Amino acid sequence: MGLSEDPELQAVLFGLFLSMYLVTVLGNLLIVLATISDSHLHTPMYFFLSNLSLADIGFTSTTVPKMIVDIQLGSRAISYAGCLAQMSFLILFGCLDGMLLTVMAYDRFVAICHPLHYTVIMHPHLCGIFVLVSFSLSLLDSQLHNLIILQFTYFKCVDIPNFFCDPSQLFHLVCLDPVTNNLIMYFVGALSGFLPLSGILFSYYKILSSILRISSPGGKYKAFSTCGSHLTVVCLFYGTAIGIYLSSAVSLSPREGAVASMMYTVVTPMLNPFIYSLRNRDITNALWRRHSRRI
Template structure:
């Protein structure tokens, strides 16, 4: 580690640590050091970012402009699109700027801010997917009580809970990182301030706090996935009791887009976690992280627009109004 001229390859001892100044910045990892690849990466990620923002904004505008889409399912979808825009905006603009300026430096405060925003909107997206699964569960398993259960106040409450859960998780991670006295390295083995990377850079004896941070992350993740799995277990059990094949297909077709997004989001996240434990290559882990931080938010609008007739109709009406 290098801190203002002081170099360590491992955690310093007590005497050395007293001479170390407070860490003021970190160095992020580059996806490629090849100078010829920098313009390609810049154009690629700028295009992906613009497509993501534009696609999700179109979903939000379509839901707002069409009164037929003023339902709980599309209310959650518009909030998911907003969450996707914020989620990708925590990492990609900084990465694009780093590619353009050939700088990988991020300040200590900037790193904590990026980590906080990443956790807030990552958790929010996870919780919104759970709320959308519950919405489908009520619509299919309790259709007569759907309007009563999924009333506007309850839907707004679920969105606020999704945001507050992410805020709570981010503040716990912030409080733990702020307790760090010194770090064994300033090099973060990813293109953004990954929370797990920051926790691994700590040299101080706060093993219990690290366990608490990981436990909270796993708890929220298991809570979300358990809610989705339970909802679809009930949905499948209810659909199996439908006598006609066409009725089964019609009931389950409303879940197709949501299931695709859930599989894409959790599949890529689990793949990153498994890959980081199996592979020791930071480059492979960084490339895998691109799946759920960049690719998933970009694909969500396409999944919902291509598989949903109501969204396609609303976008077509929006286009005609614009003309």
């Protein structure tokens, strides 16, 4: 159904989403490029950050290009197979975002609570395993959603009150009573959201306990400043995503739900590069050094 049926708004929406998509892709690619090209950033934290940027590109690429094409062609139709594919990739990259944020929280926990053993614990082999496991669990969660949908009635010629094939909306379309539908939603939400968030909260509980034991205010600020960007992204990502899924049980209008979904599918991946580049001096210096070499 898109965001609006008003013909006068279609050009505005086209320009807005195209601009946001280009900013998202270019911003995240800059972080990946800076991480690869600058030897100062060859550390576990920036290795995970570059993978998070790639996941953000994939996450927003599952929804925005299709909407841009739909606005340009004046058609909002999507095939049954295409809808399931879009849902699968959306969950894959969205869950991967959450998993990588959890791994990054663990990385900060080791760096602050066990600084002398950091290089031994967070060696490159373990970092690669973390990313591989995160991708595997995300793929498993994605296919779990597909299997649940495929078990029920094939549906066609239906309206999805969003600008993409939102999993929560697809569950509402299958032949389930509201109680069963909510139970499934909360179960898969716990797997993909609650467990990673629990790991993040536990890591920051340990980090905060360690920081409070530091005597000097300067030491406390320095320790906590290394977590500032990550903590901001966590609050932005999980704050919007949890709000959407909790509000699915509340009667929101279709347009309100679509606008709310835009926050975590489009706006959050676009803001992540700005958060990490503006709040992180290493990224800023790496980009500046690369720009200086080109000049």
